[in-house]
Amino acid sequence: MNKAIMDRMPATPDVNQERLEQLRALMPDLFTNDGALNPDEMKRLIDPDLAPESERFEFRWFGKGNAKRNAFTPTLASLEYDHERSVNPELAEGNAIIEGENLEVLKCLLAAYRNRVKCIYN
Numbered sequence: 588m589n590k591a592i593m594d595r596m597p598a599t600p601d602v603n604q605e606r607l608e609q610l611r612a613l614m615p616d617l618f619t620n621d622g623a624l625n626p627d628e629m630k631r632l633i634d635p636d637l638a639p640e641s642e643r644f645e646f647r648w649f650g651k652g653n654a655k656r657n658a659f660t661p662t663l664a665s666l667e668y669d670h671e672r673s674v675n676p677e678l679a680e681g682n683a684i685i686e687g688e689n690l691e692v693l694k695c696l697l698a699a700y701r702n703r704v705k706c707i708y709n
Contacts, residue, residue: 599694600701603659657690664691 611618617628666685668676685692696704 599661600697601659601661602697606659654690662691662694664688664695666692666695 607624610624611622614632617625617632619625664687666687685696693707
């Protein structure tokens with residue numbers, strides 16, 4: 588993509604960084620003096636005896652770990668308005684049909700609609 592276009596595009600929020608900042612604000616003792624999350628302190632926080640394993644269903648697939656990591660990273664994707672397929676856009680009142688890869692679309696919508704969306708249907 589053209590660098591000039593990239594410079595004009597708003598960056599999507601770095602949700603992973605936001606989560607770390609929230610955790611740092613709530614529990615500063617879990618971080619080192621350099622500001623890095625301390626895995627040893629996290630282990631001390633969790634007591635296996637207080638959280639016994641219980642039977643439950645779990646949704647698993649190959650690549651789930653990578654997908655979870657990717658969910659909180661910024662995207663370079665962008666949304667484009669489709670004039671030919673749109674019907675009465677002036678009457679939409681905030682309703683929209685968006686076609687695309689779910690995660691990338693949600694990342695694009697995050698900055699503009701965070702805490703404002705009532706329903707997303709997939």
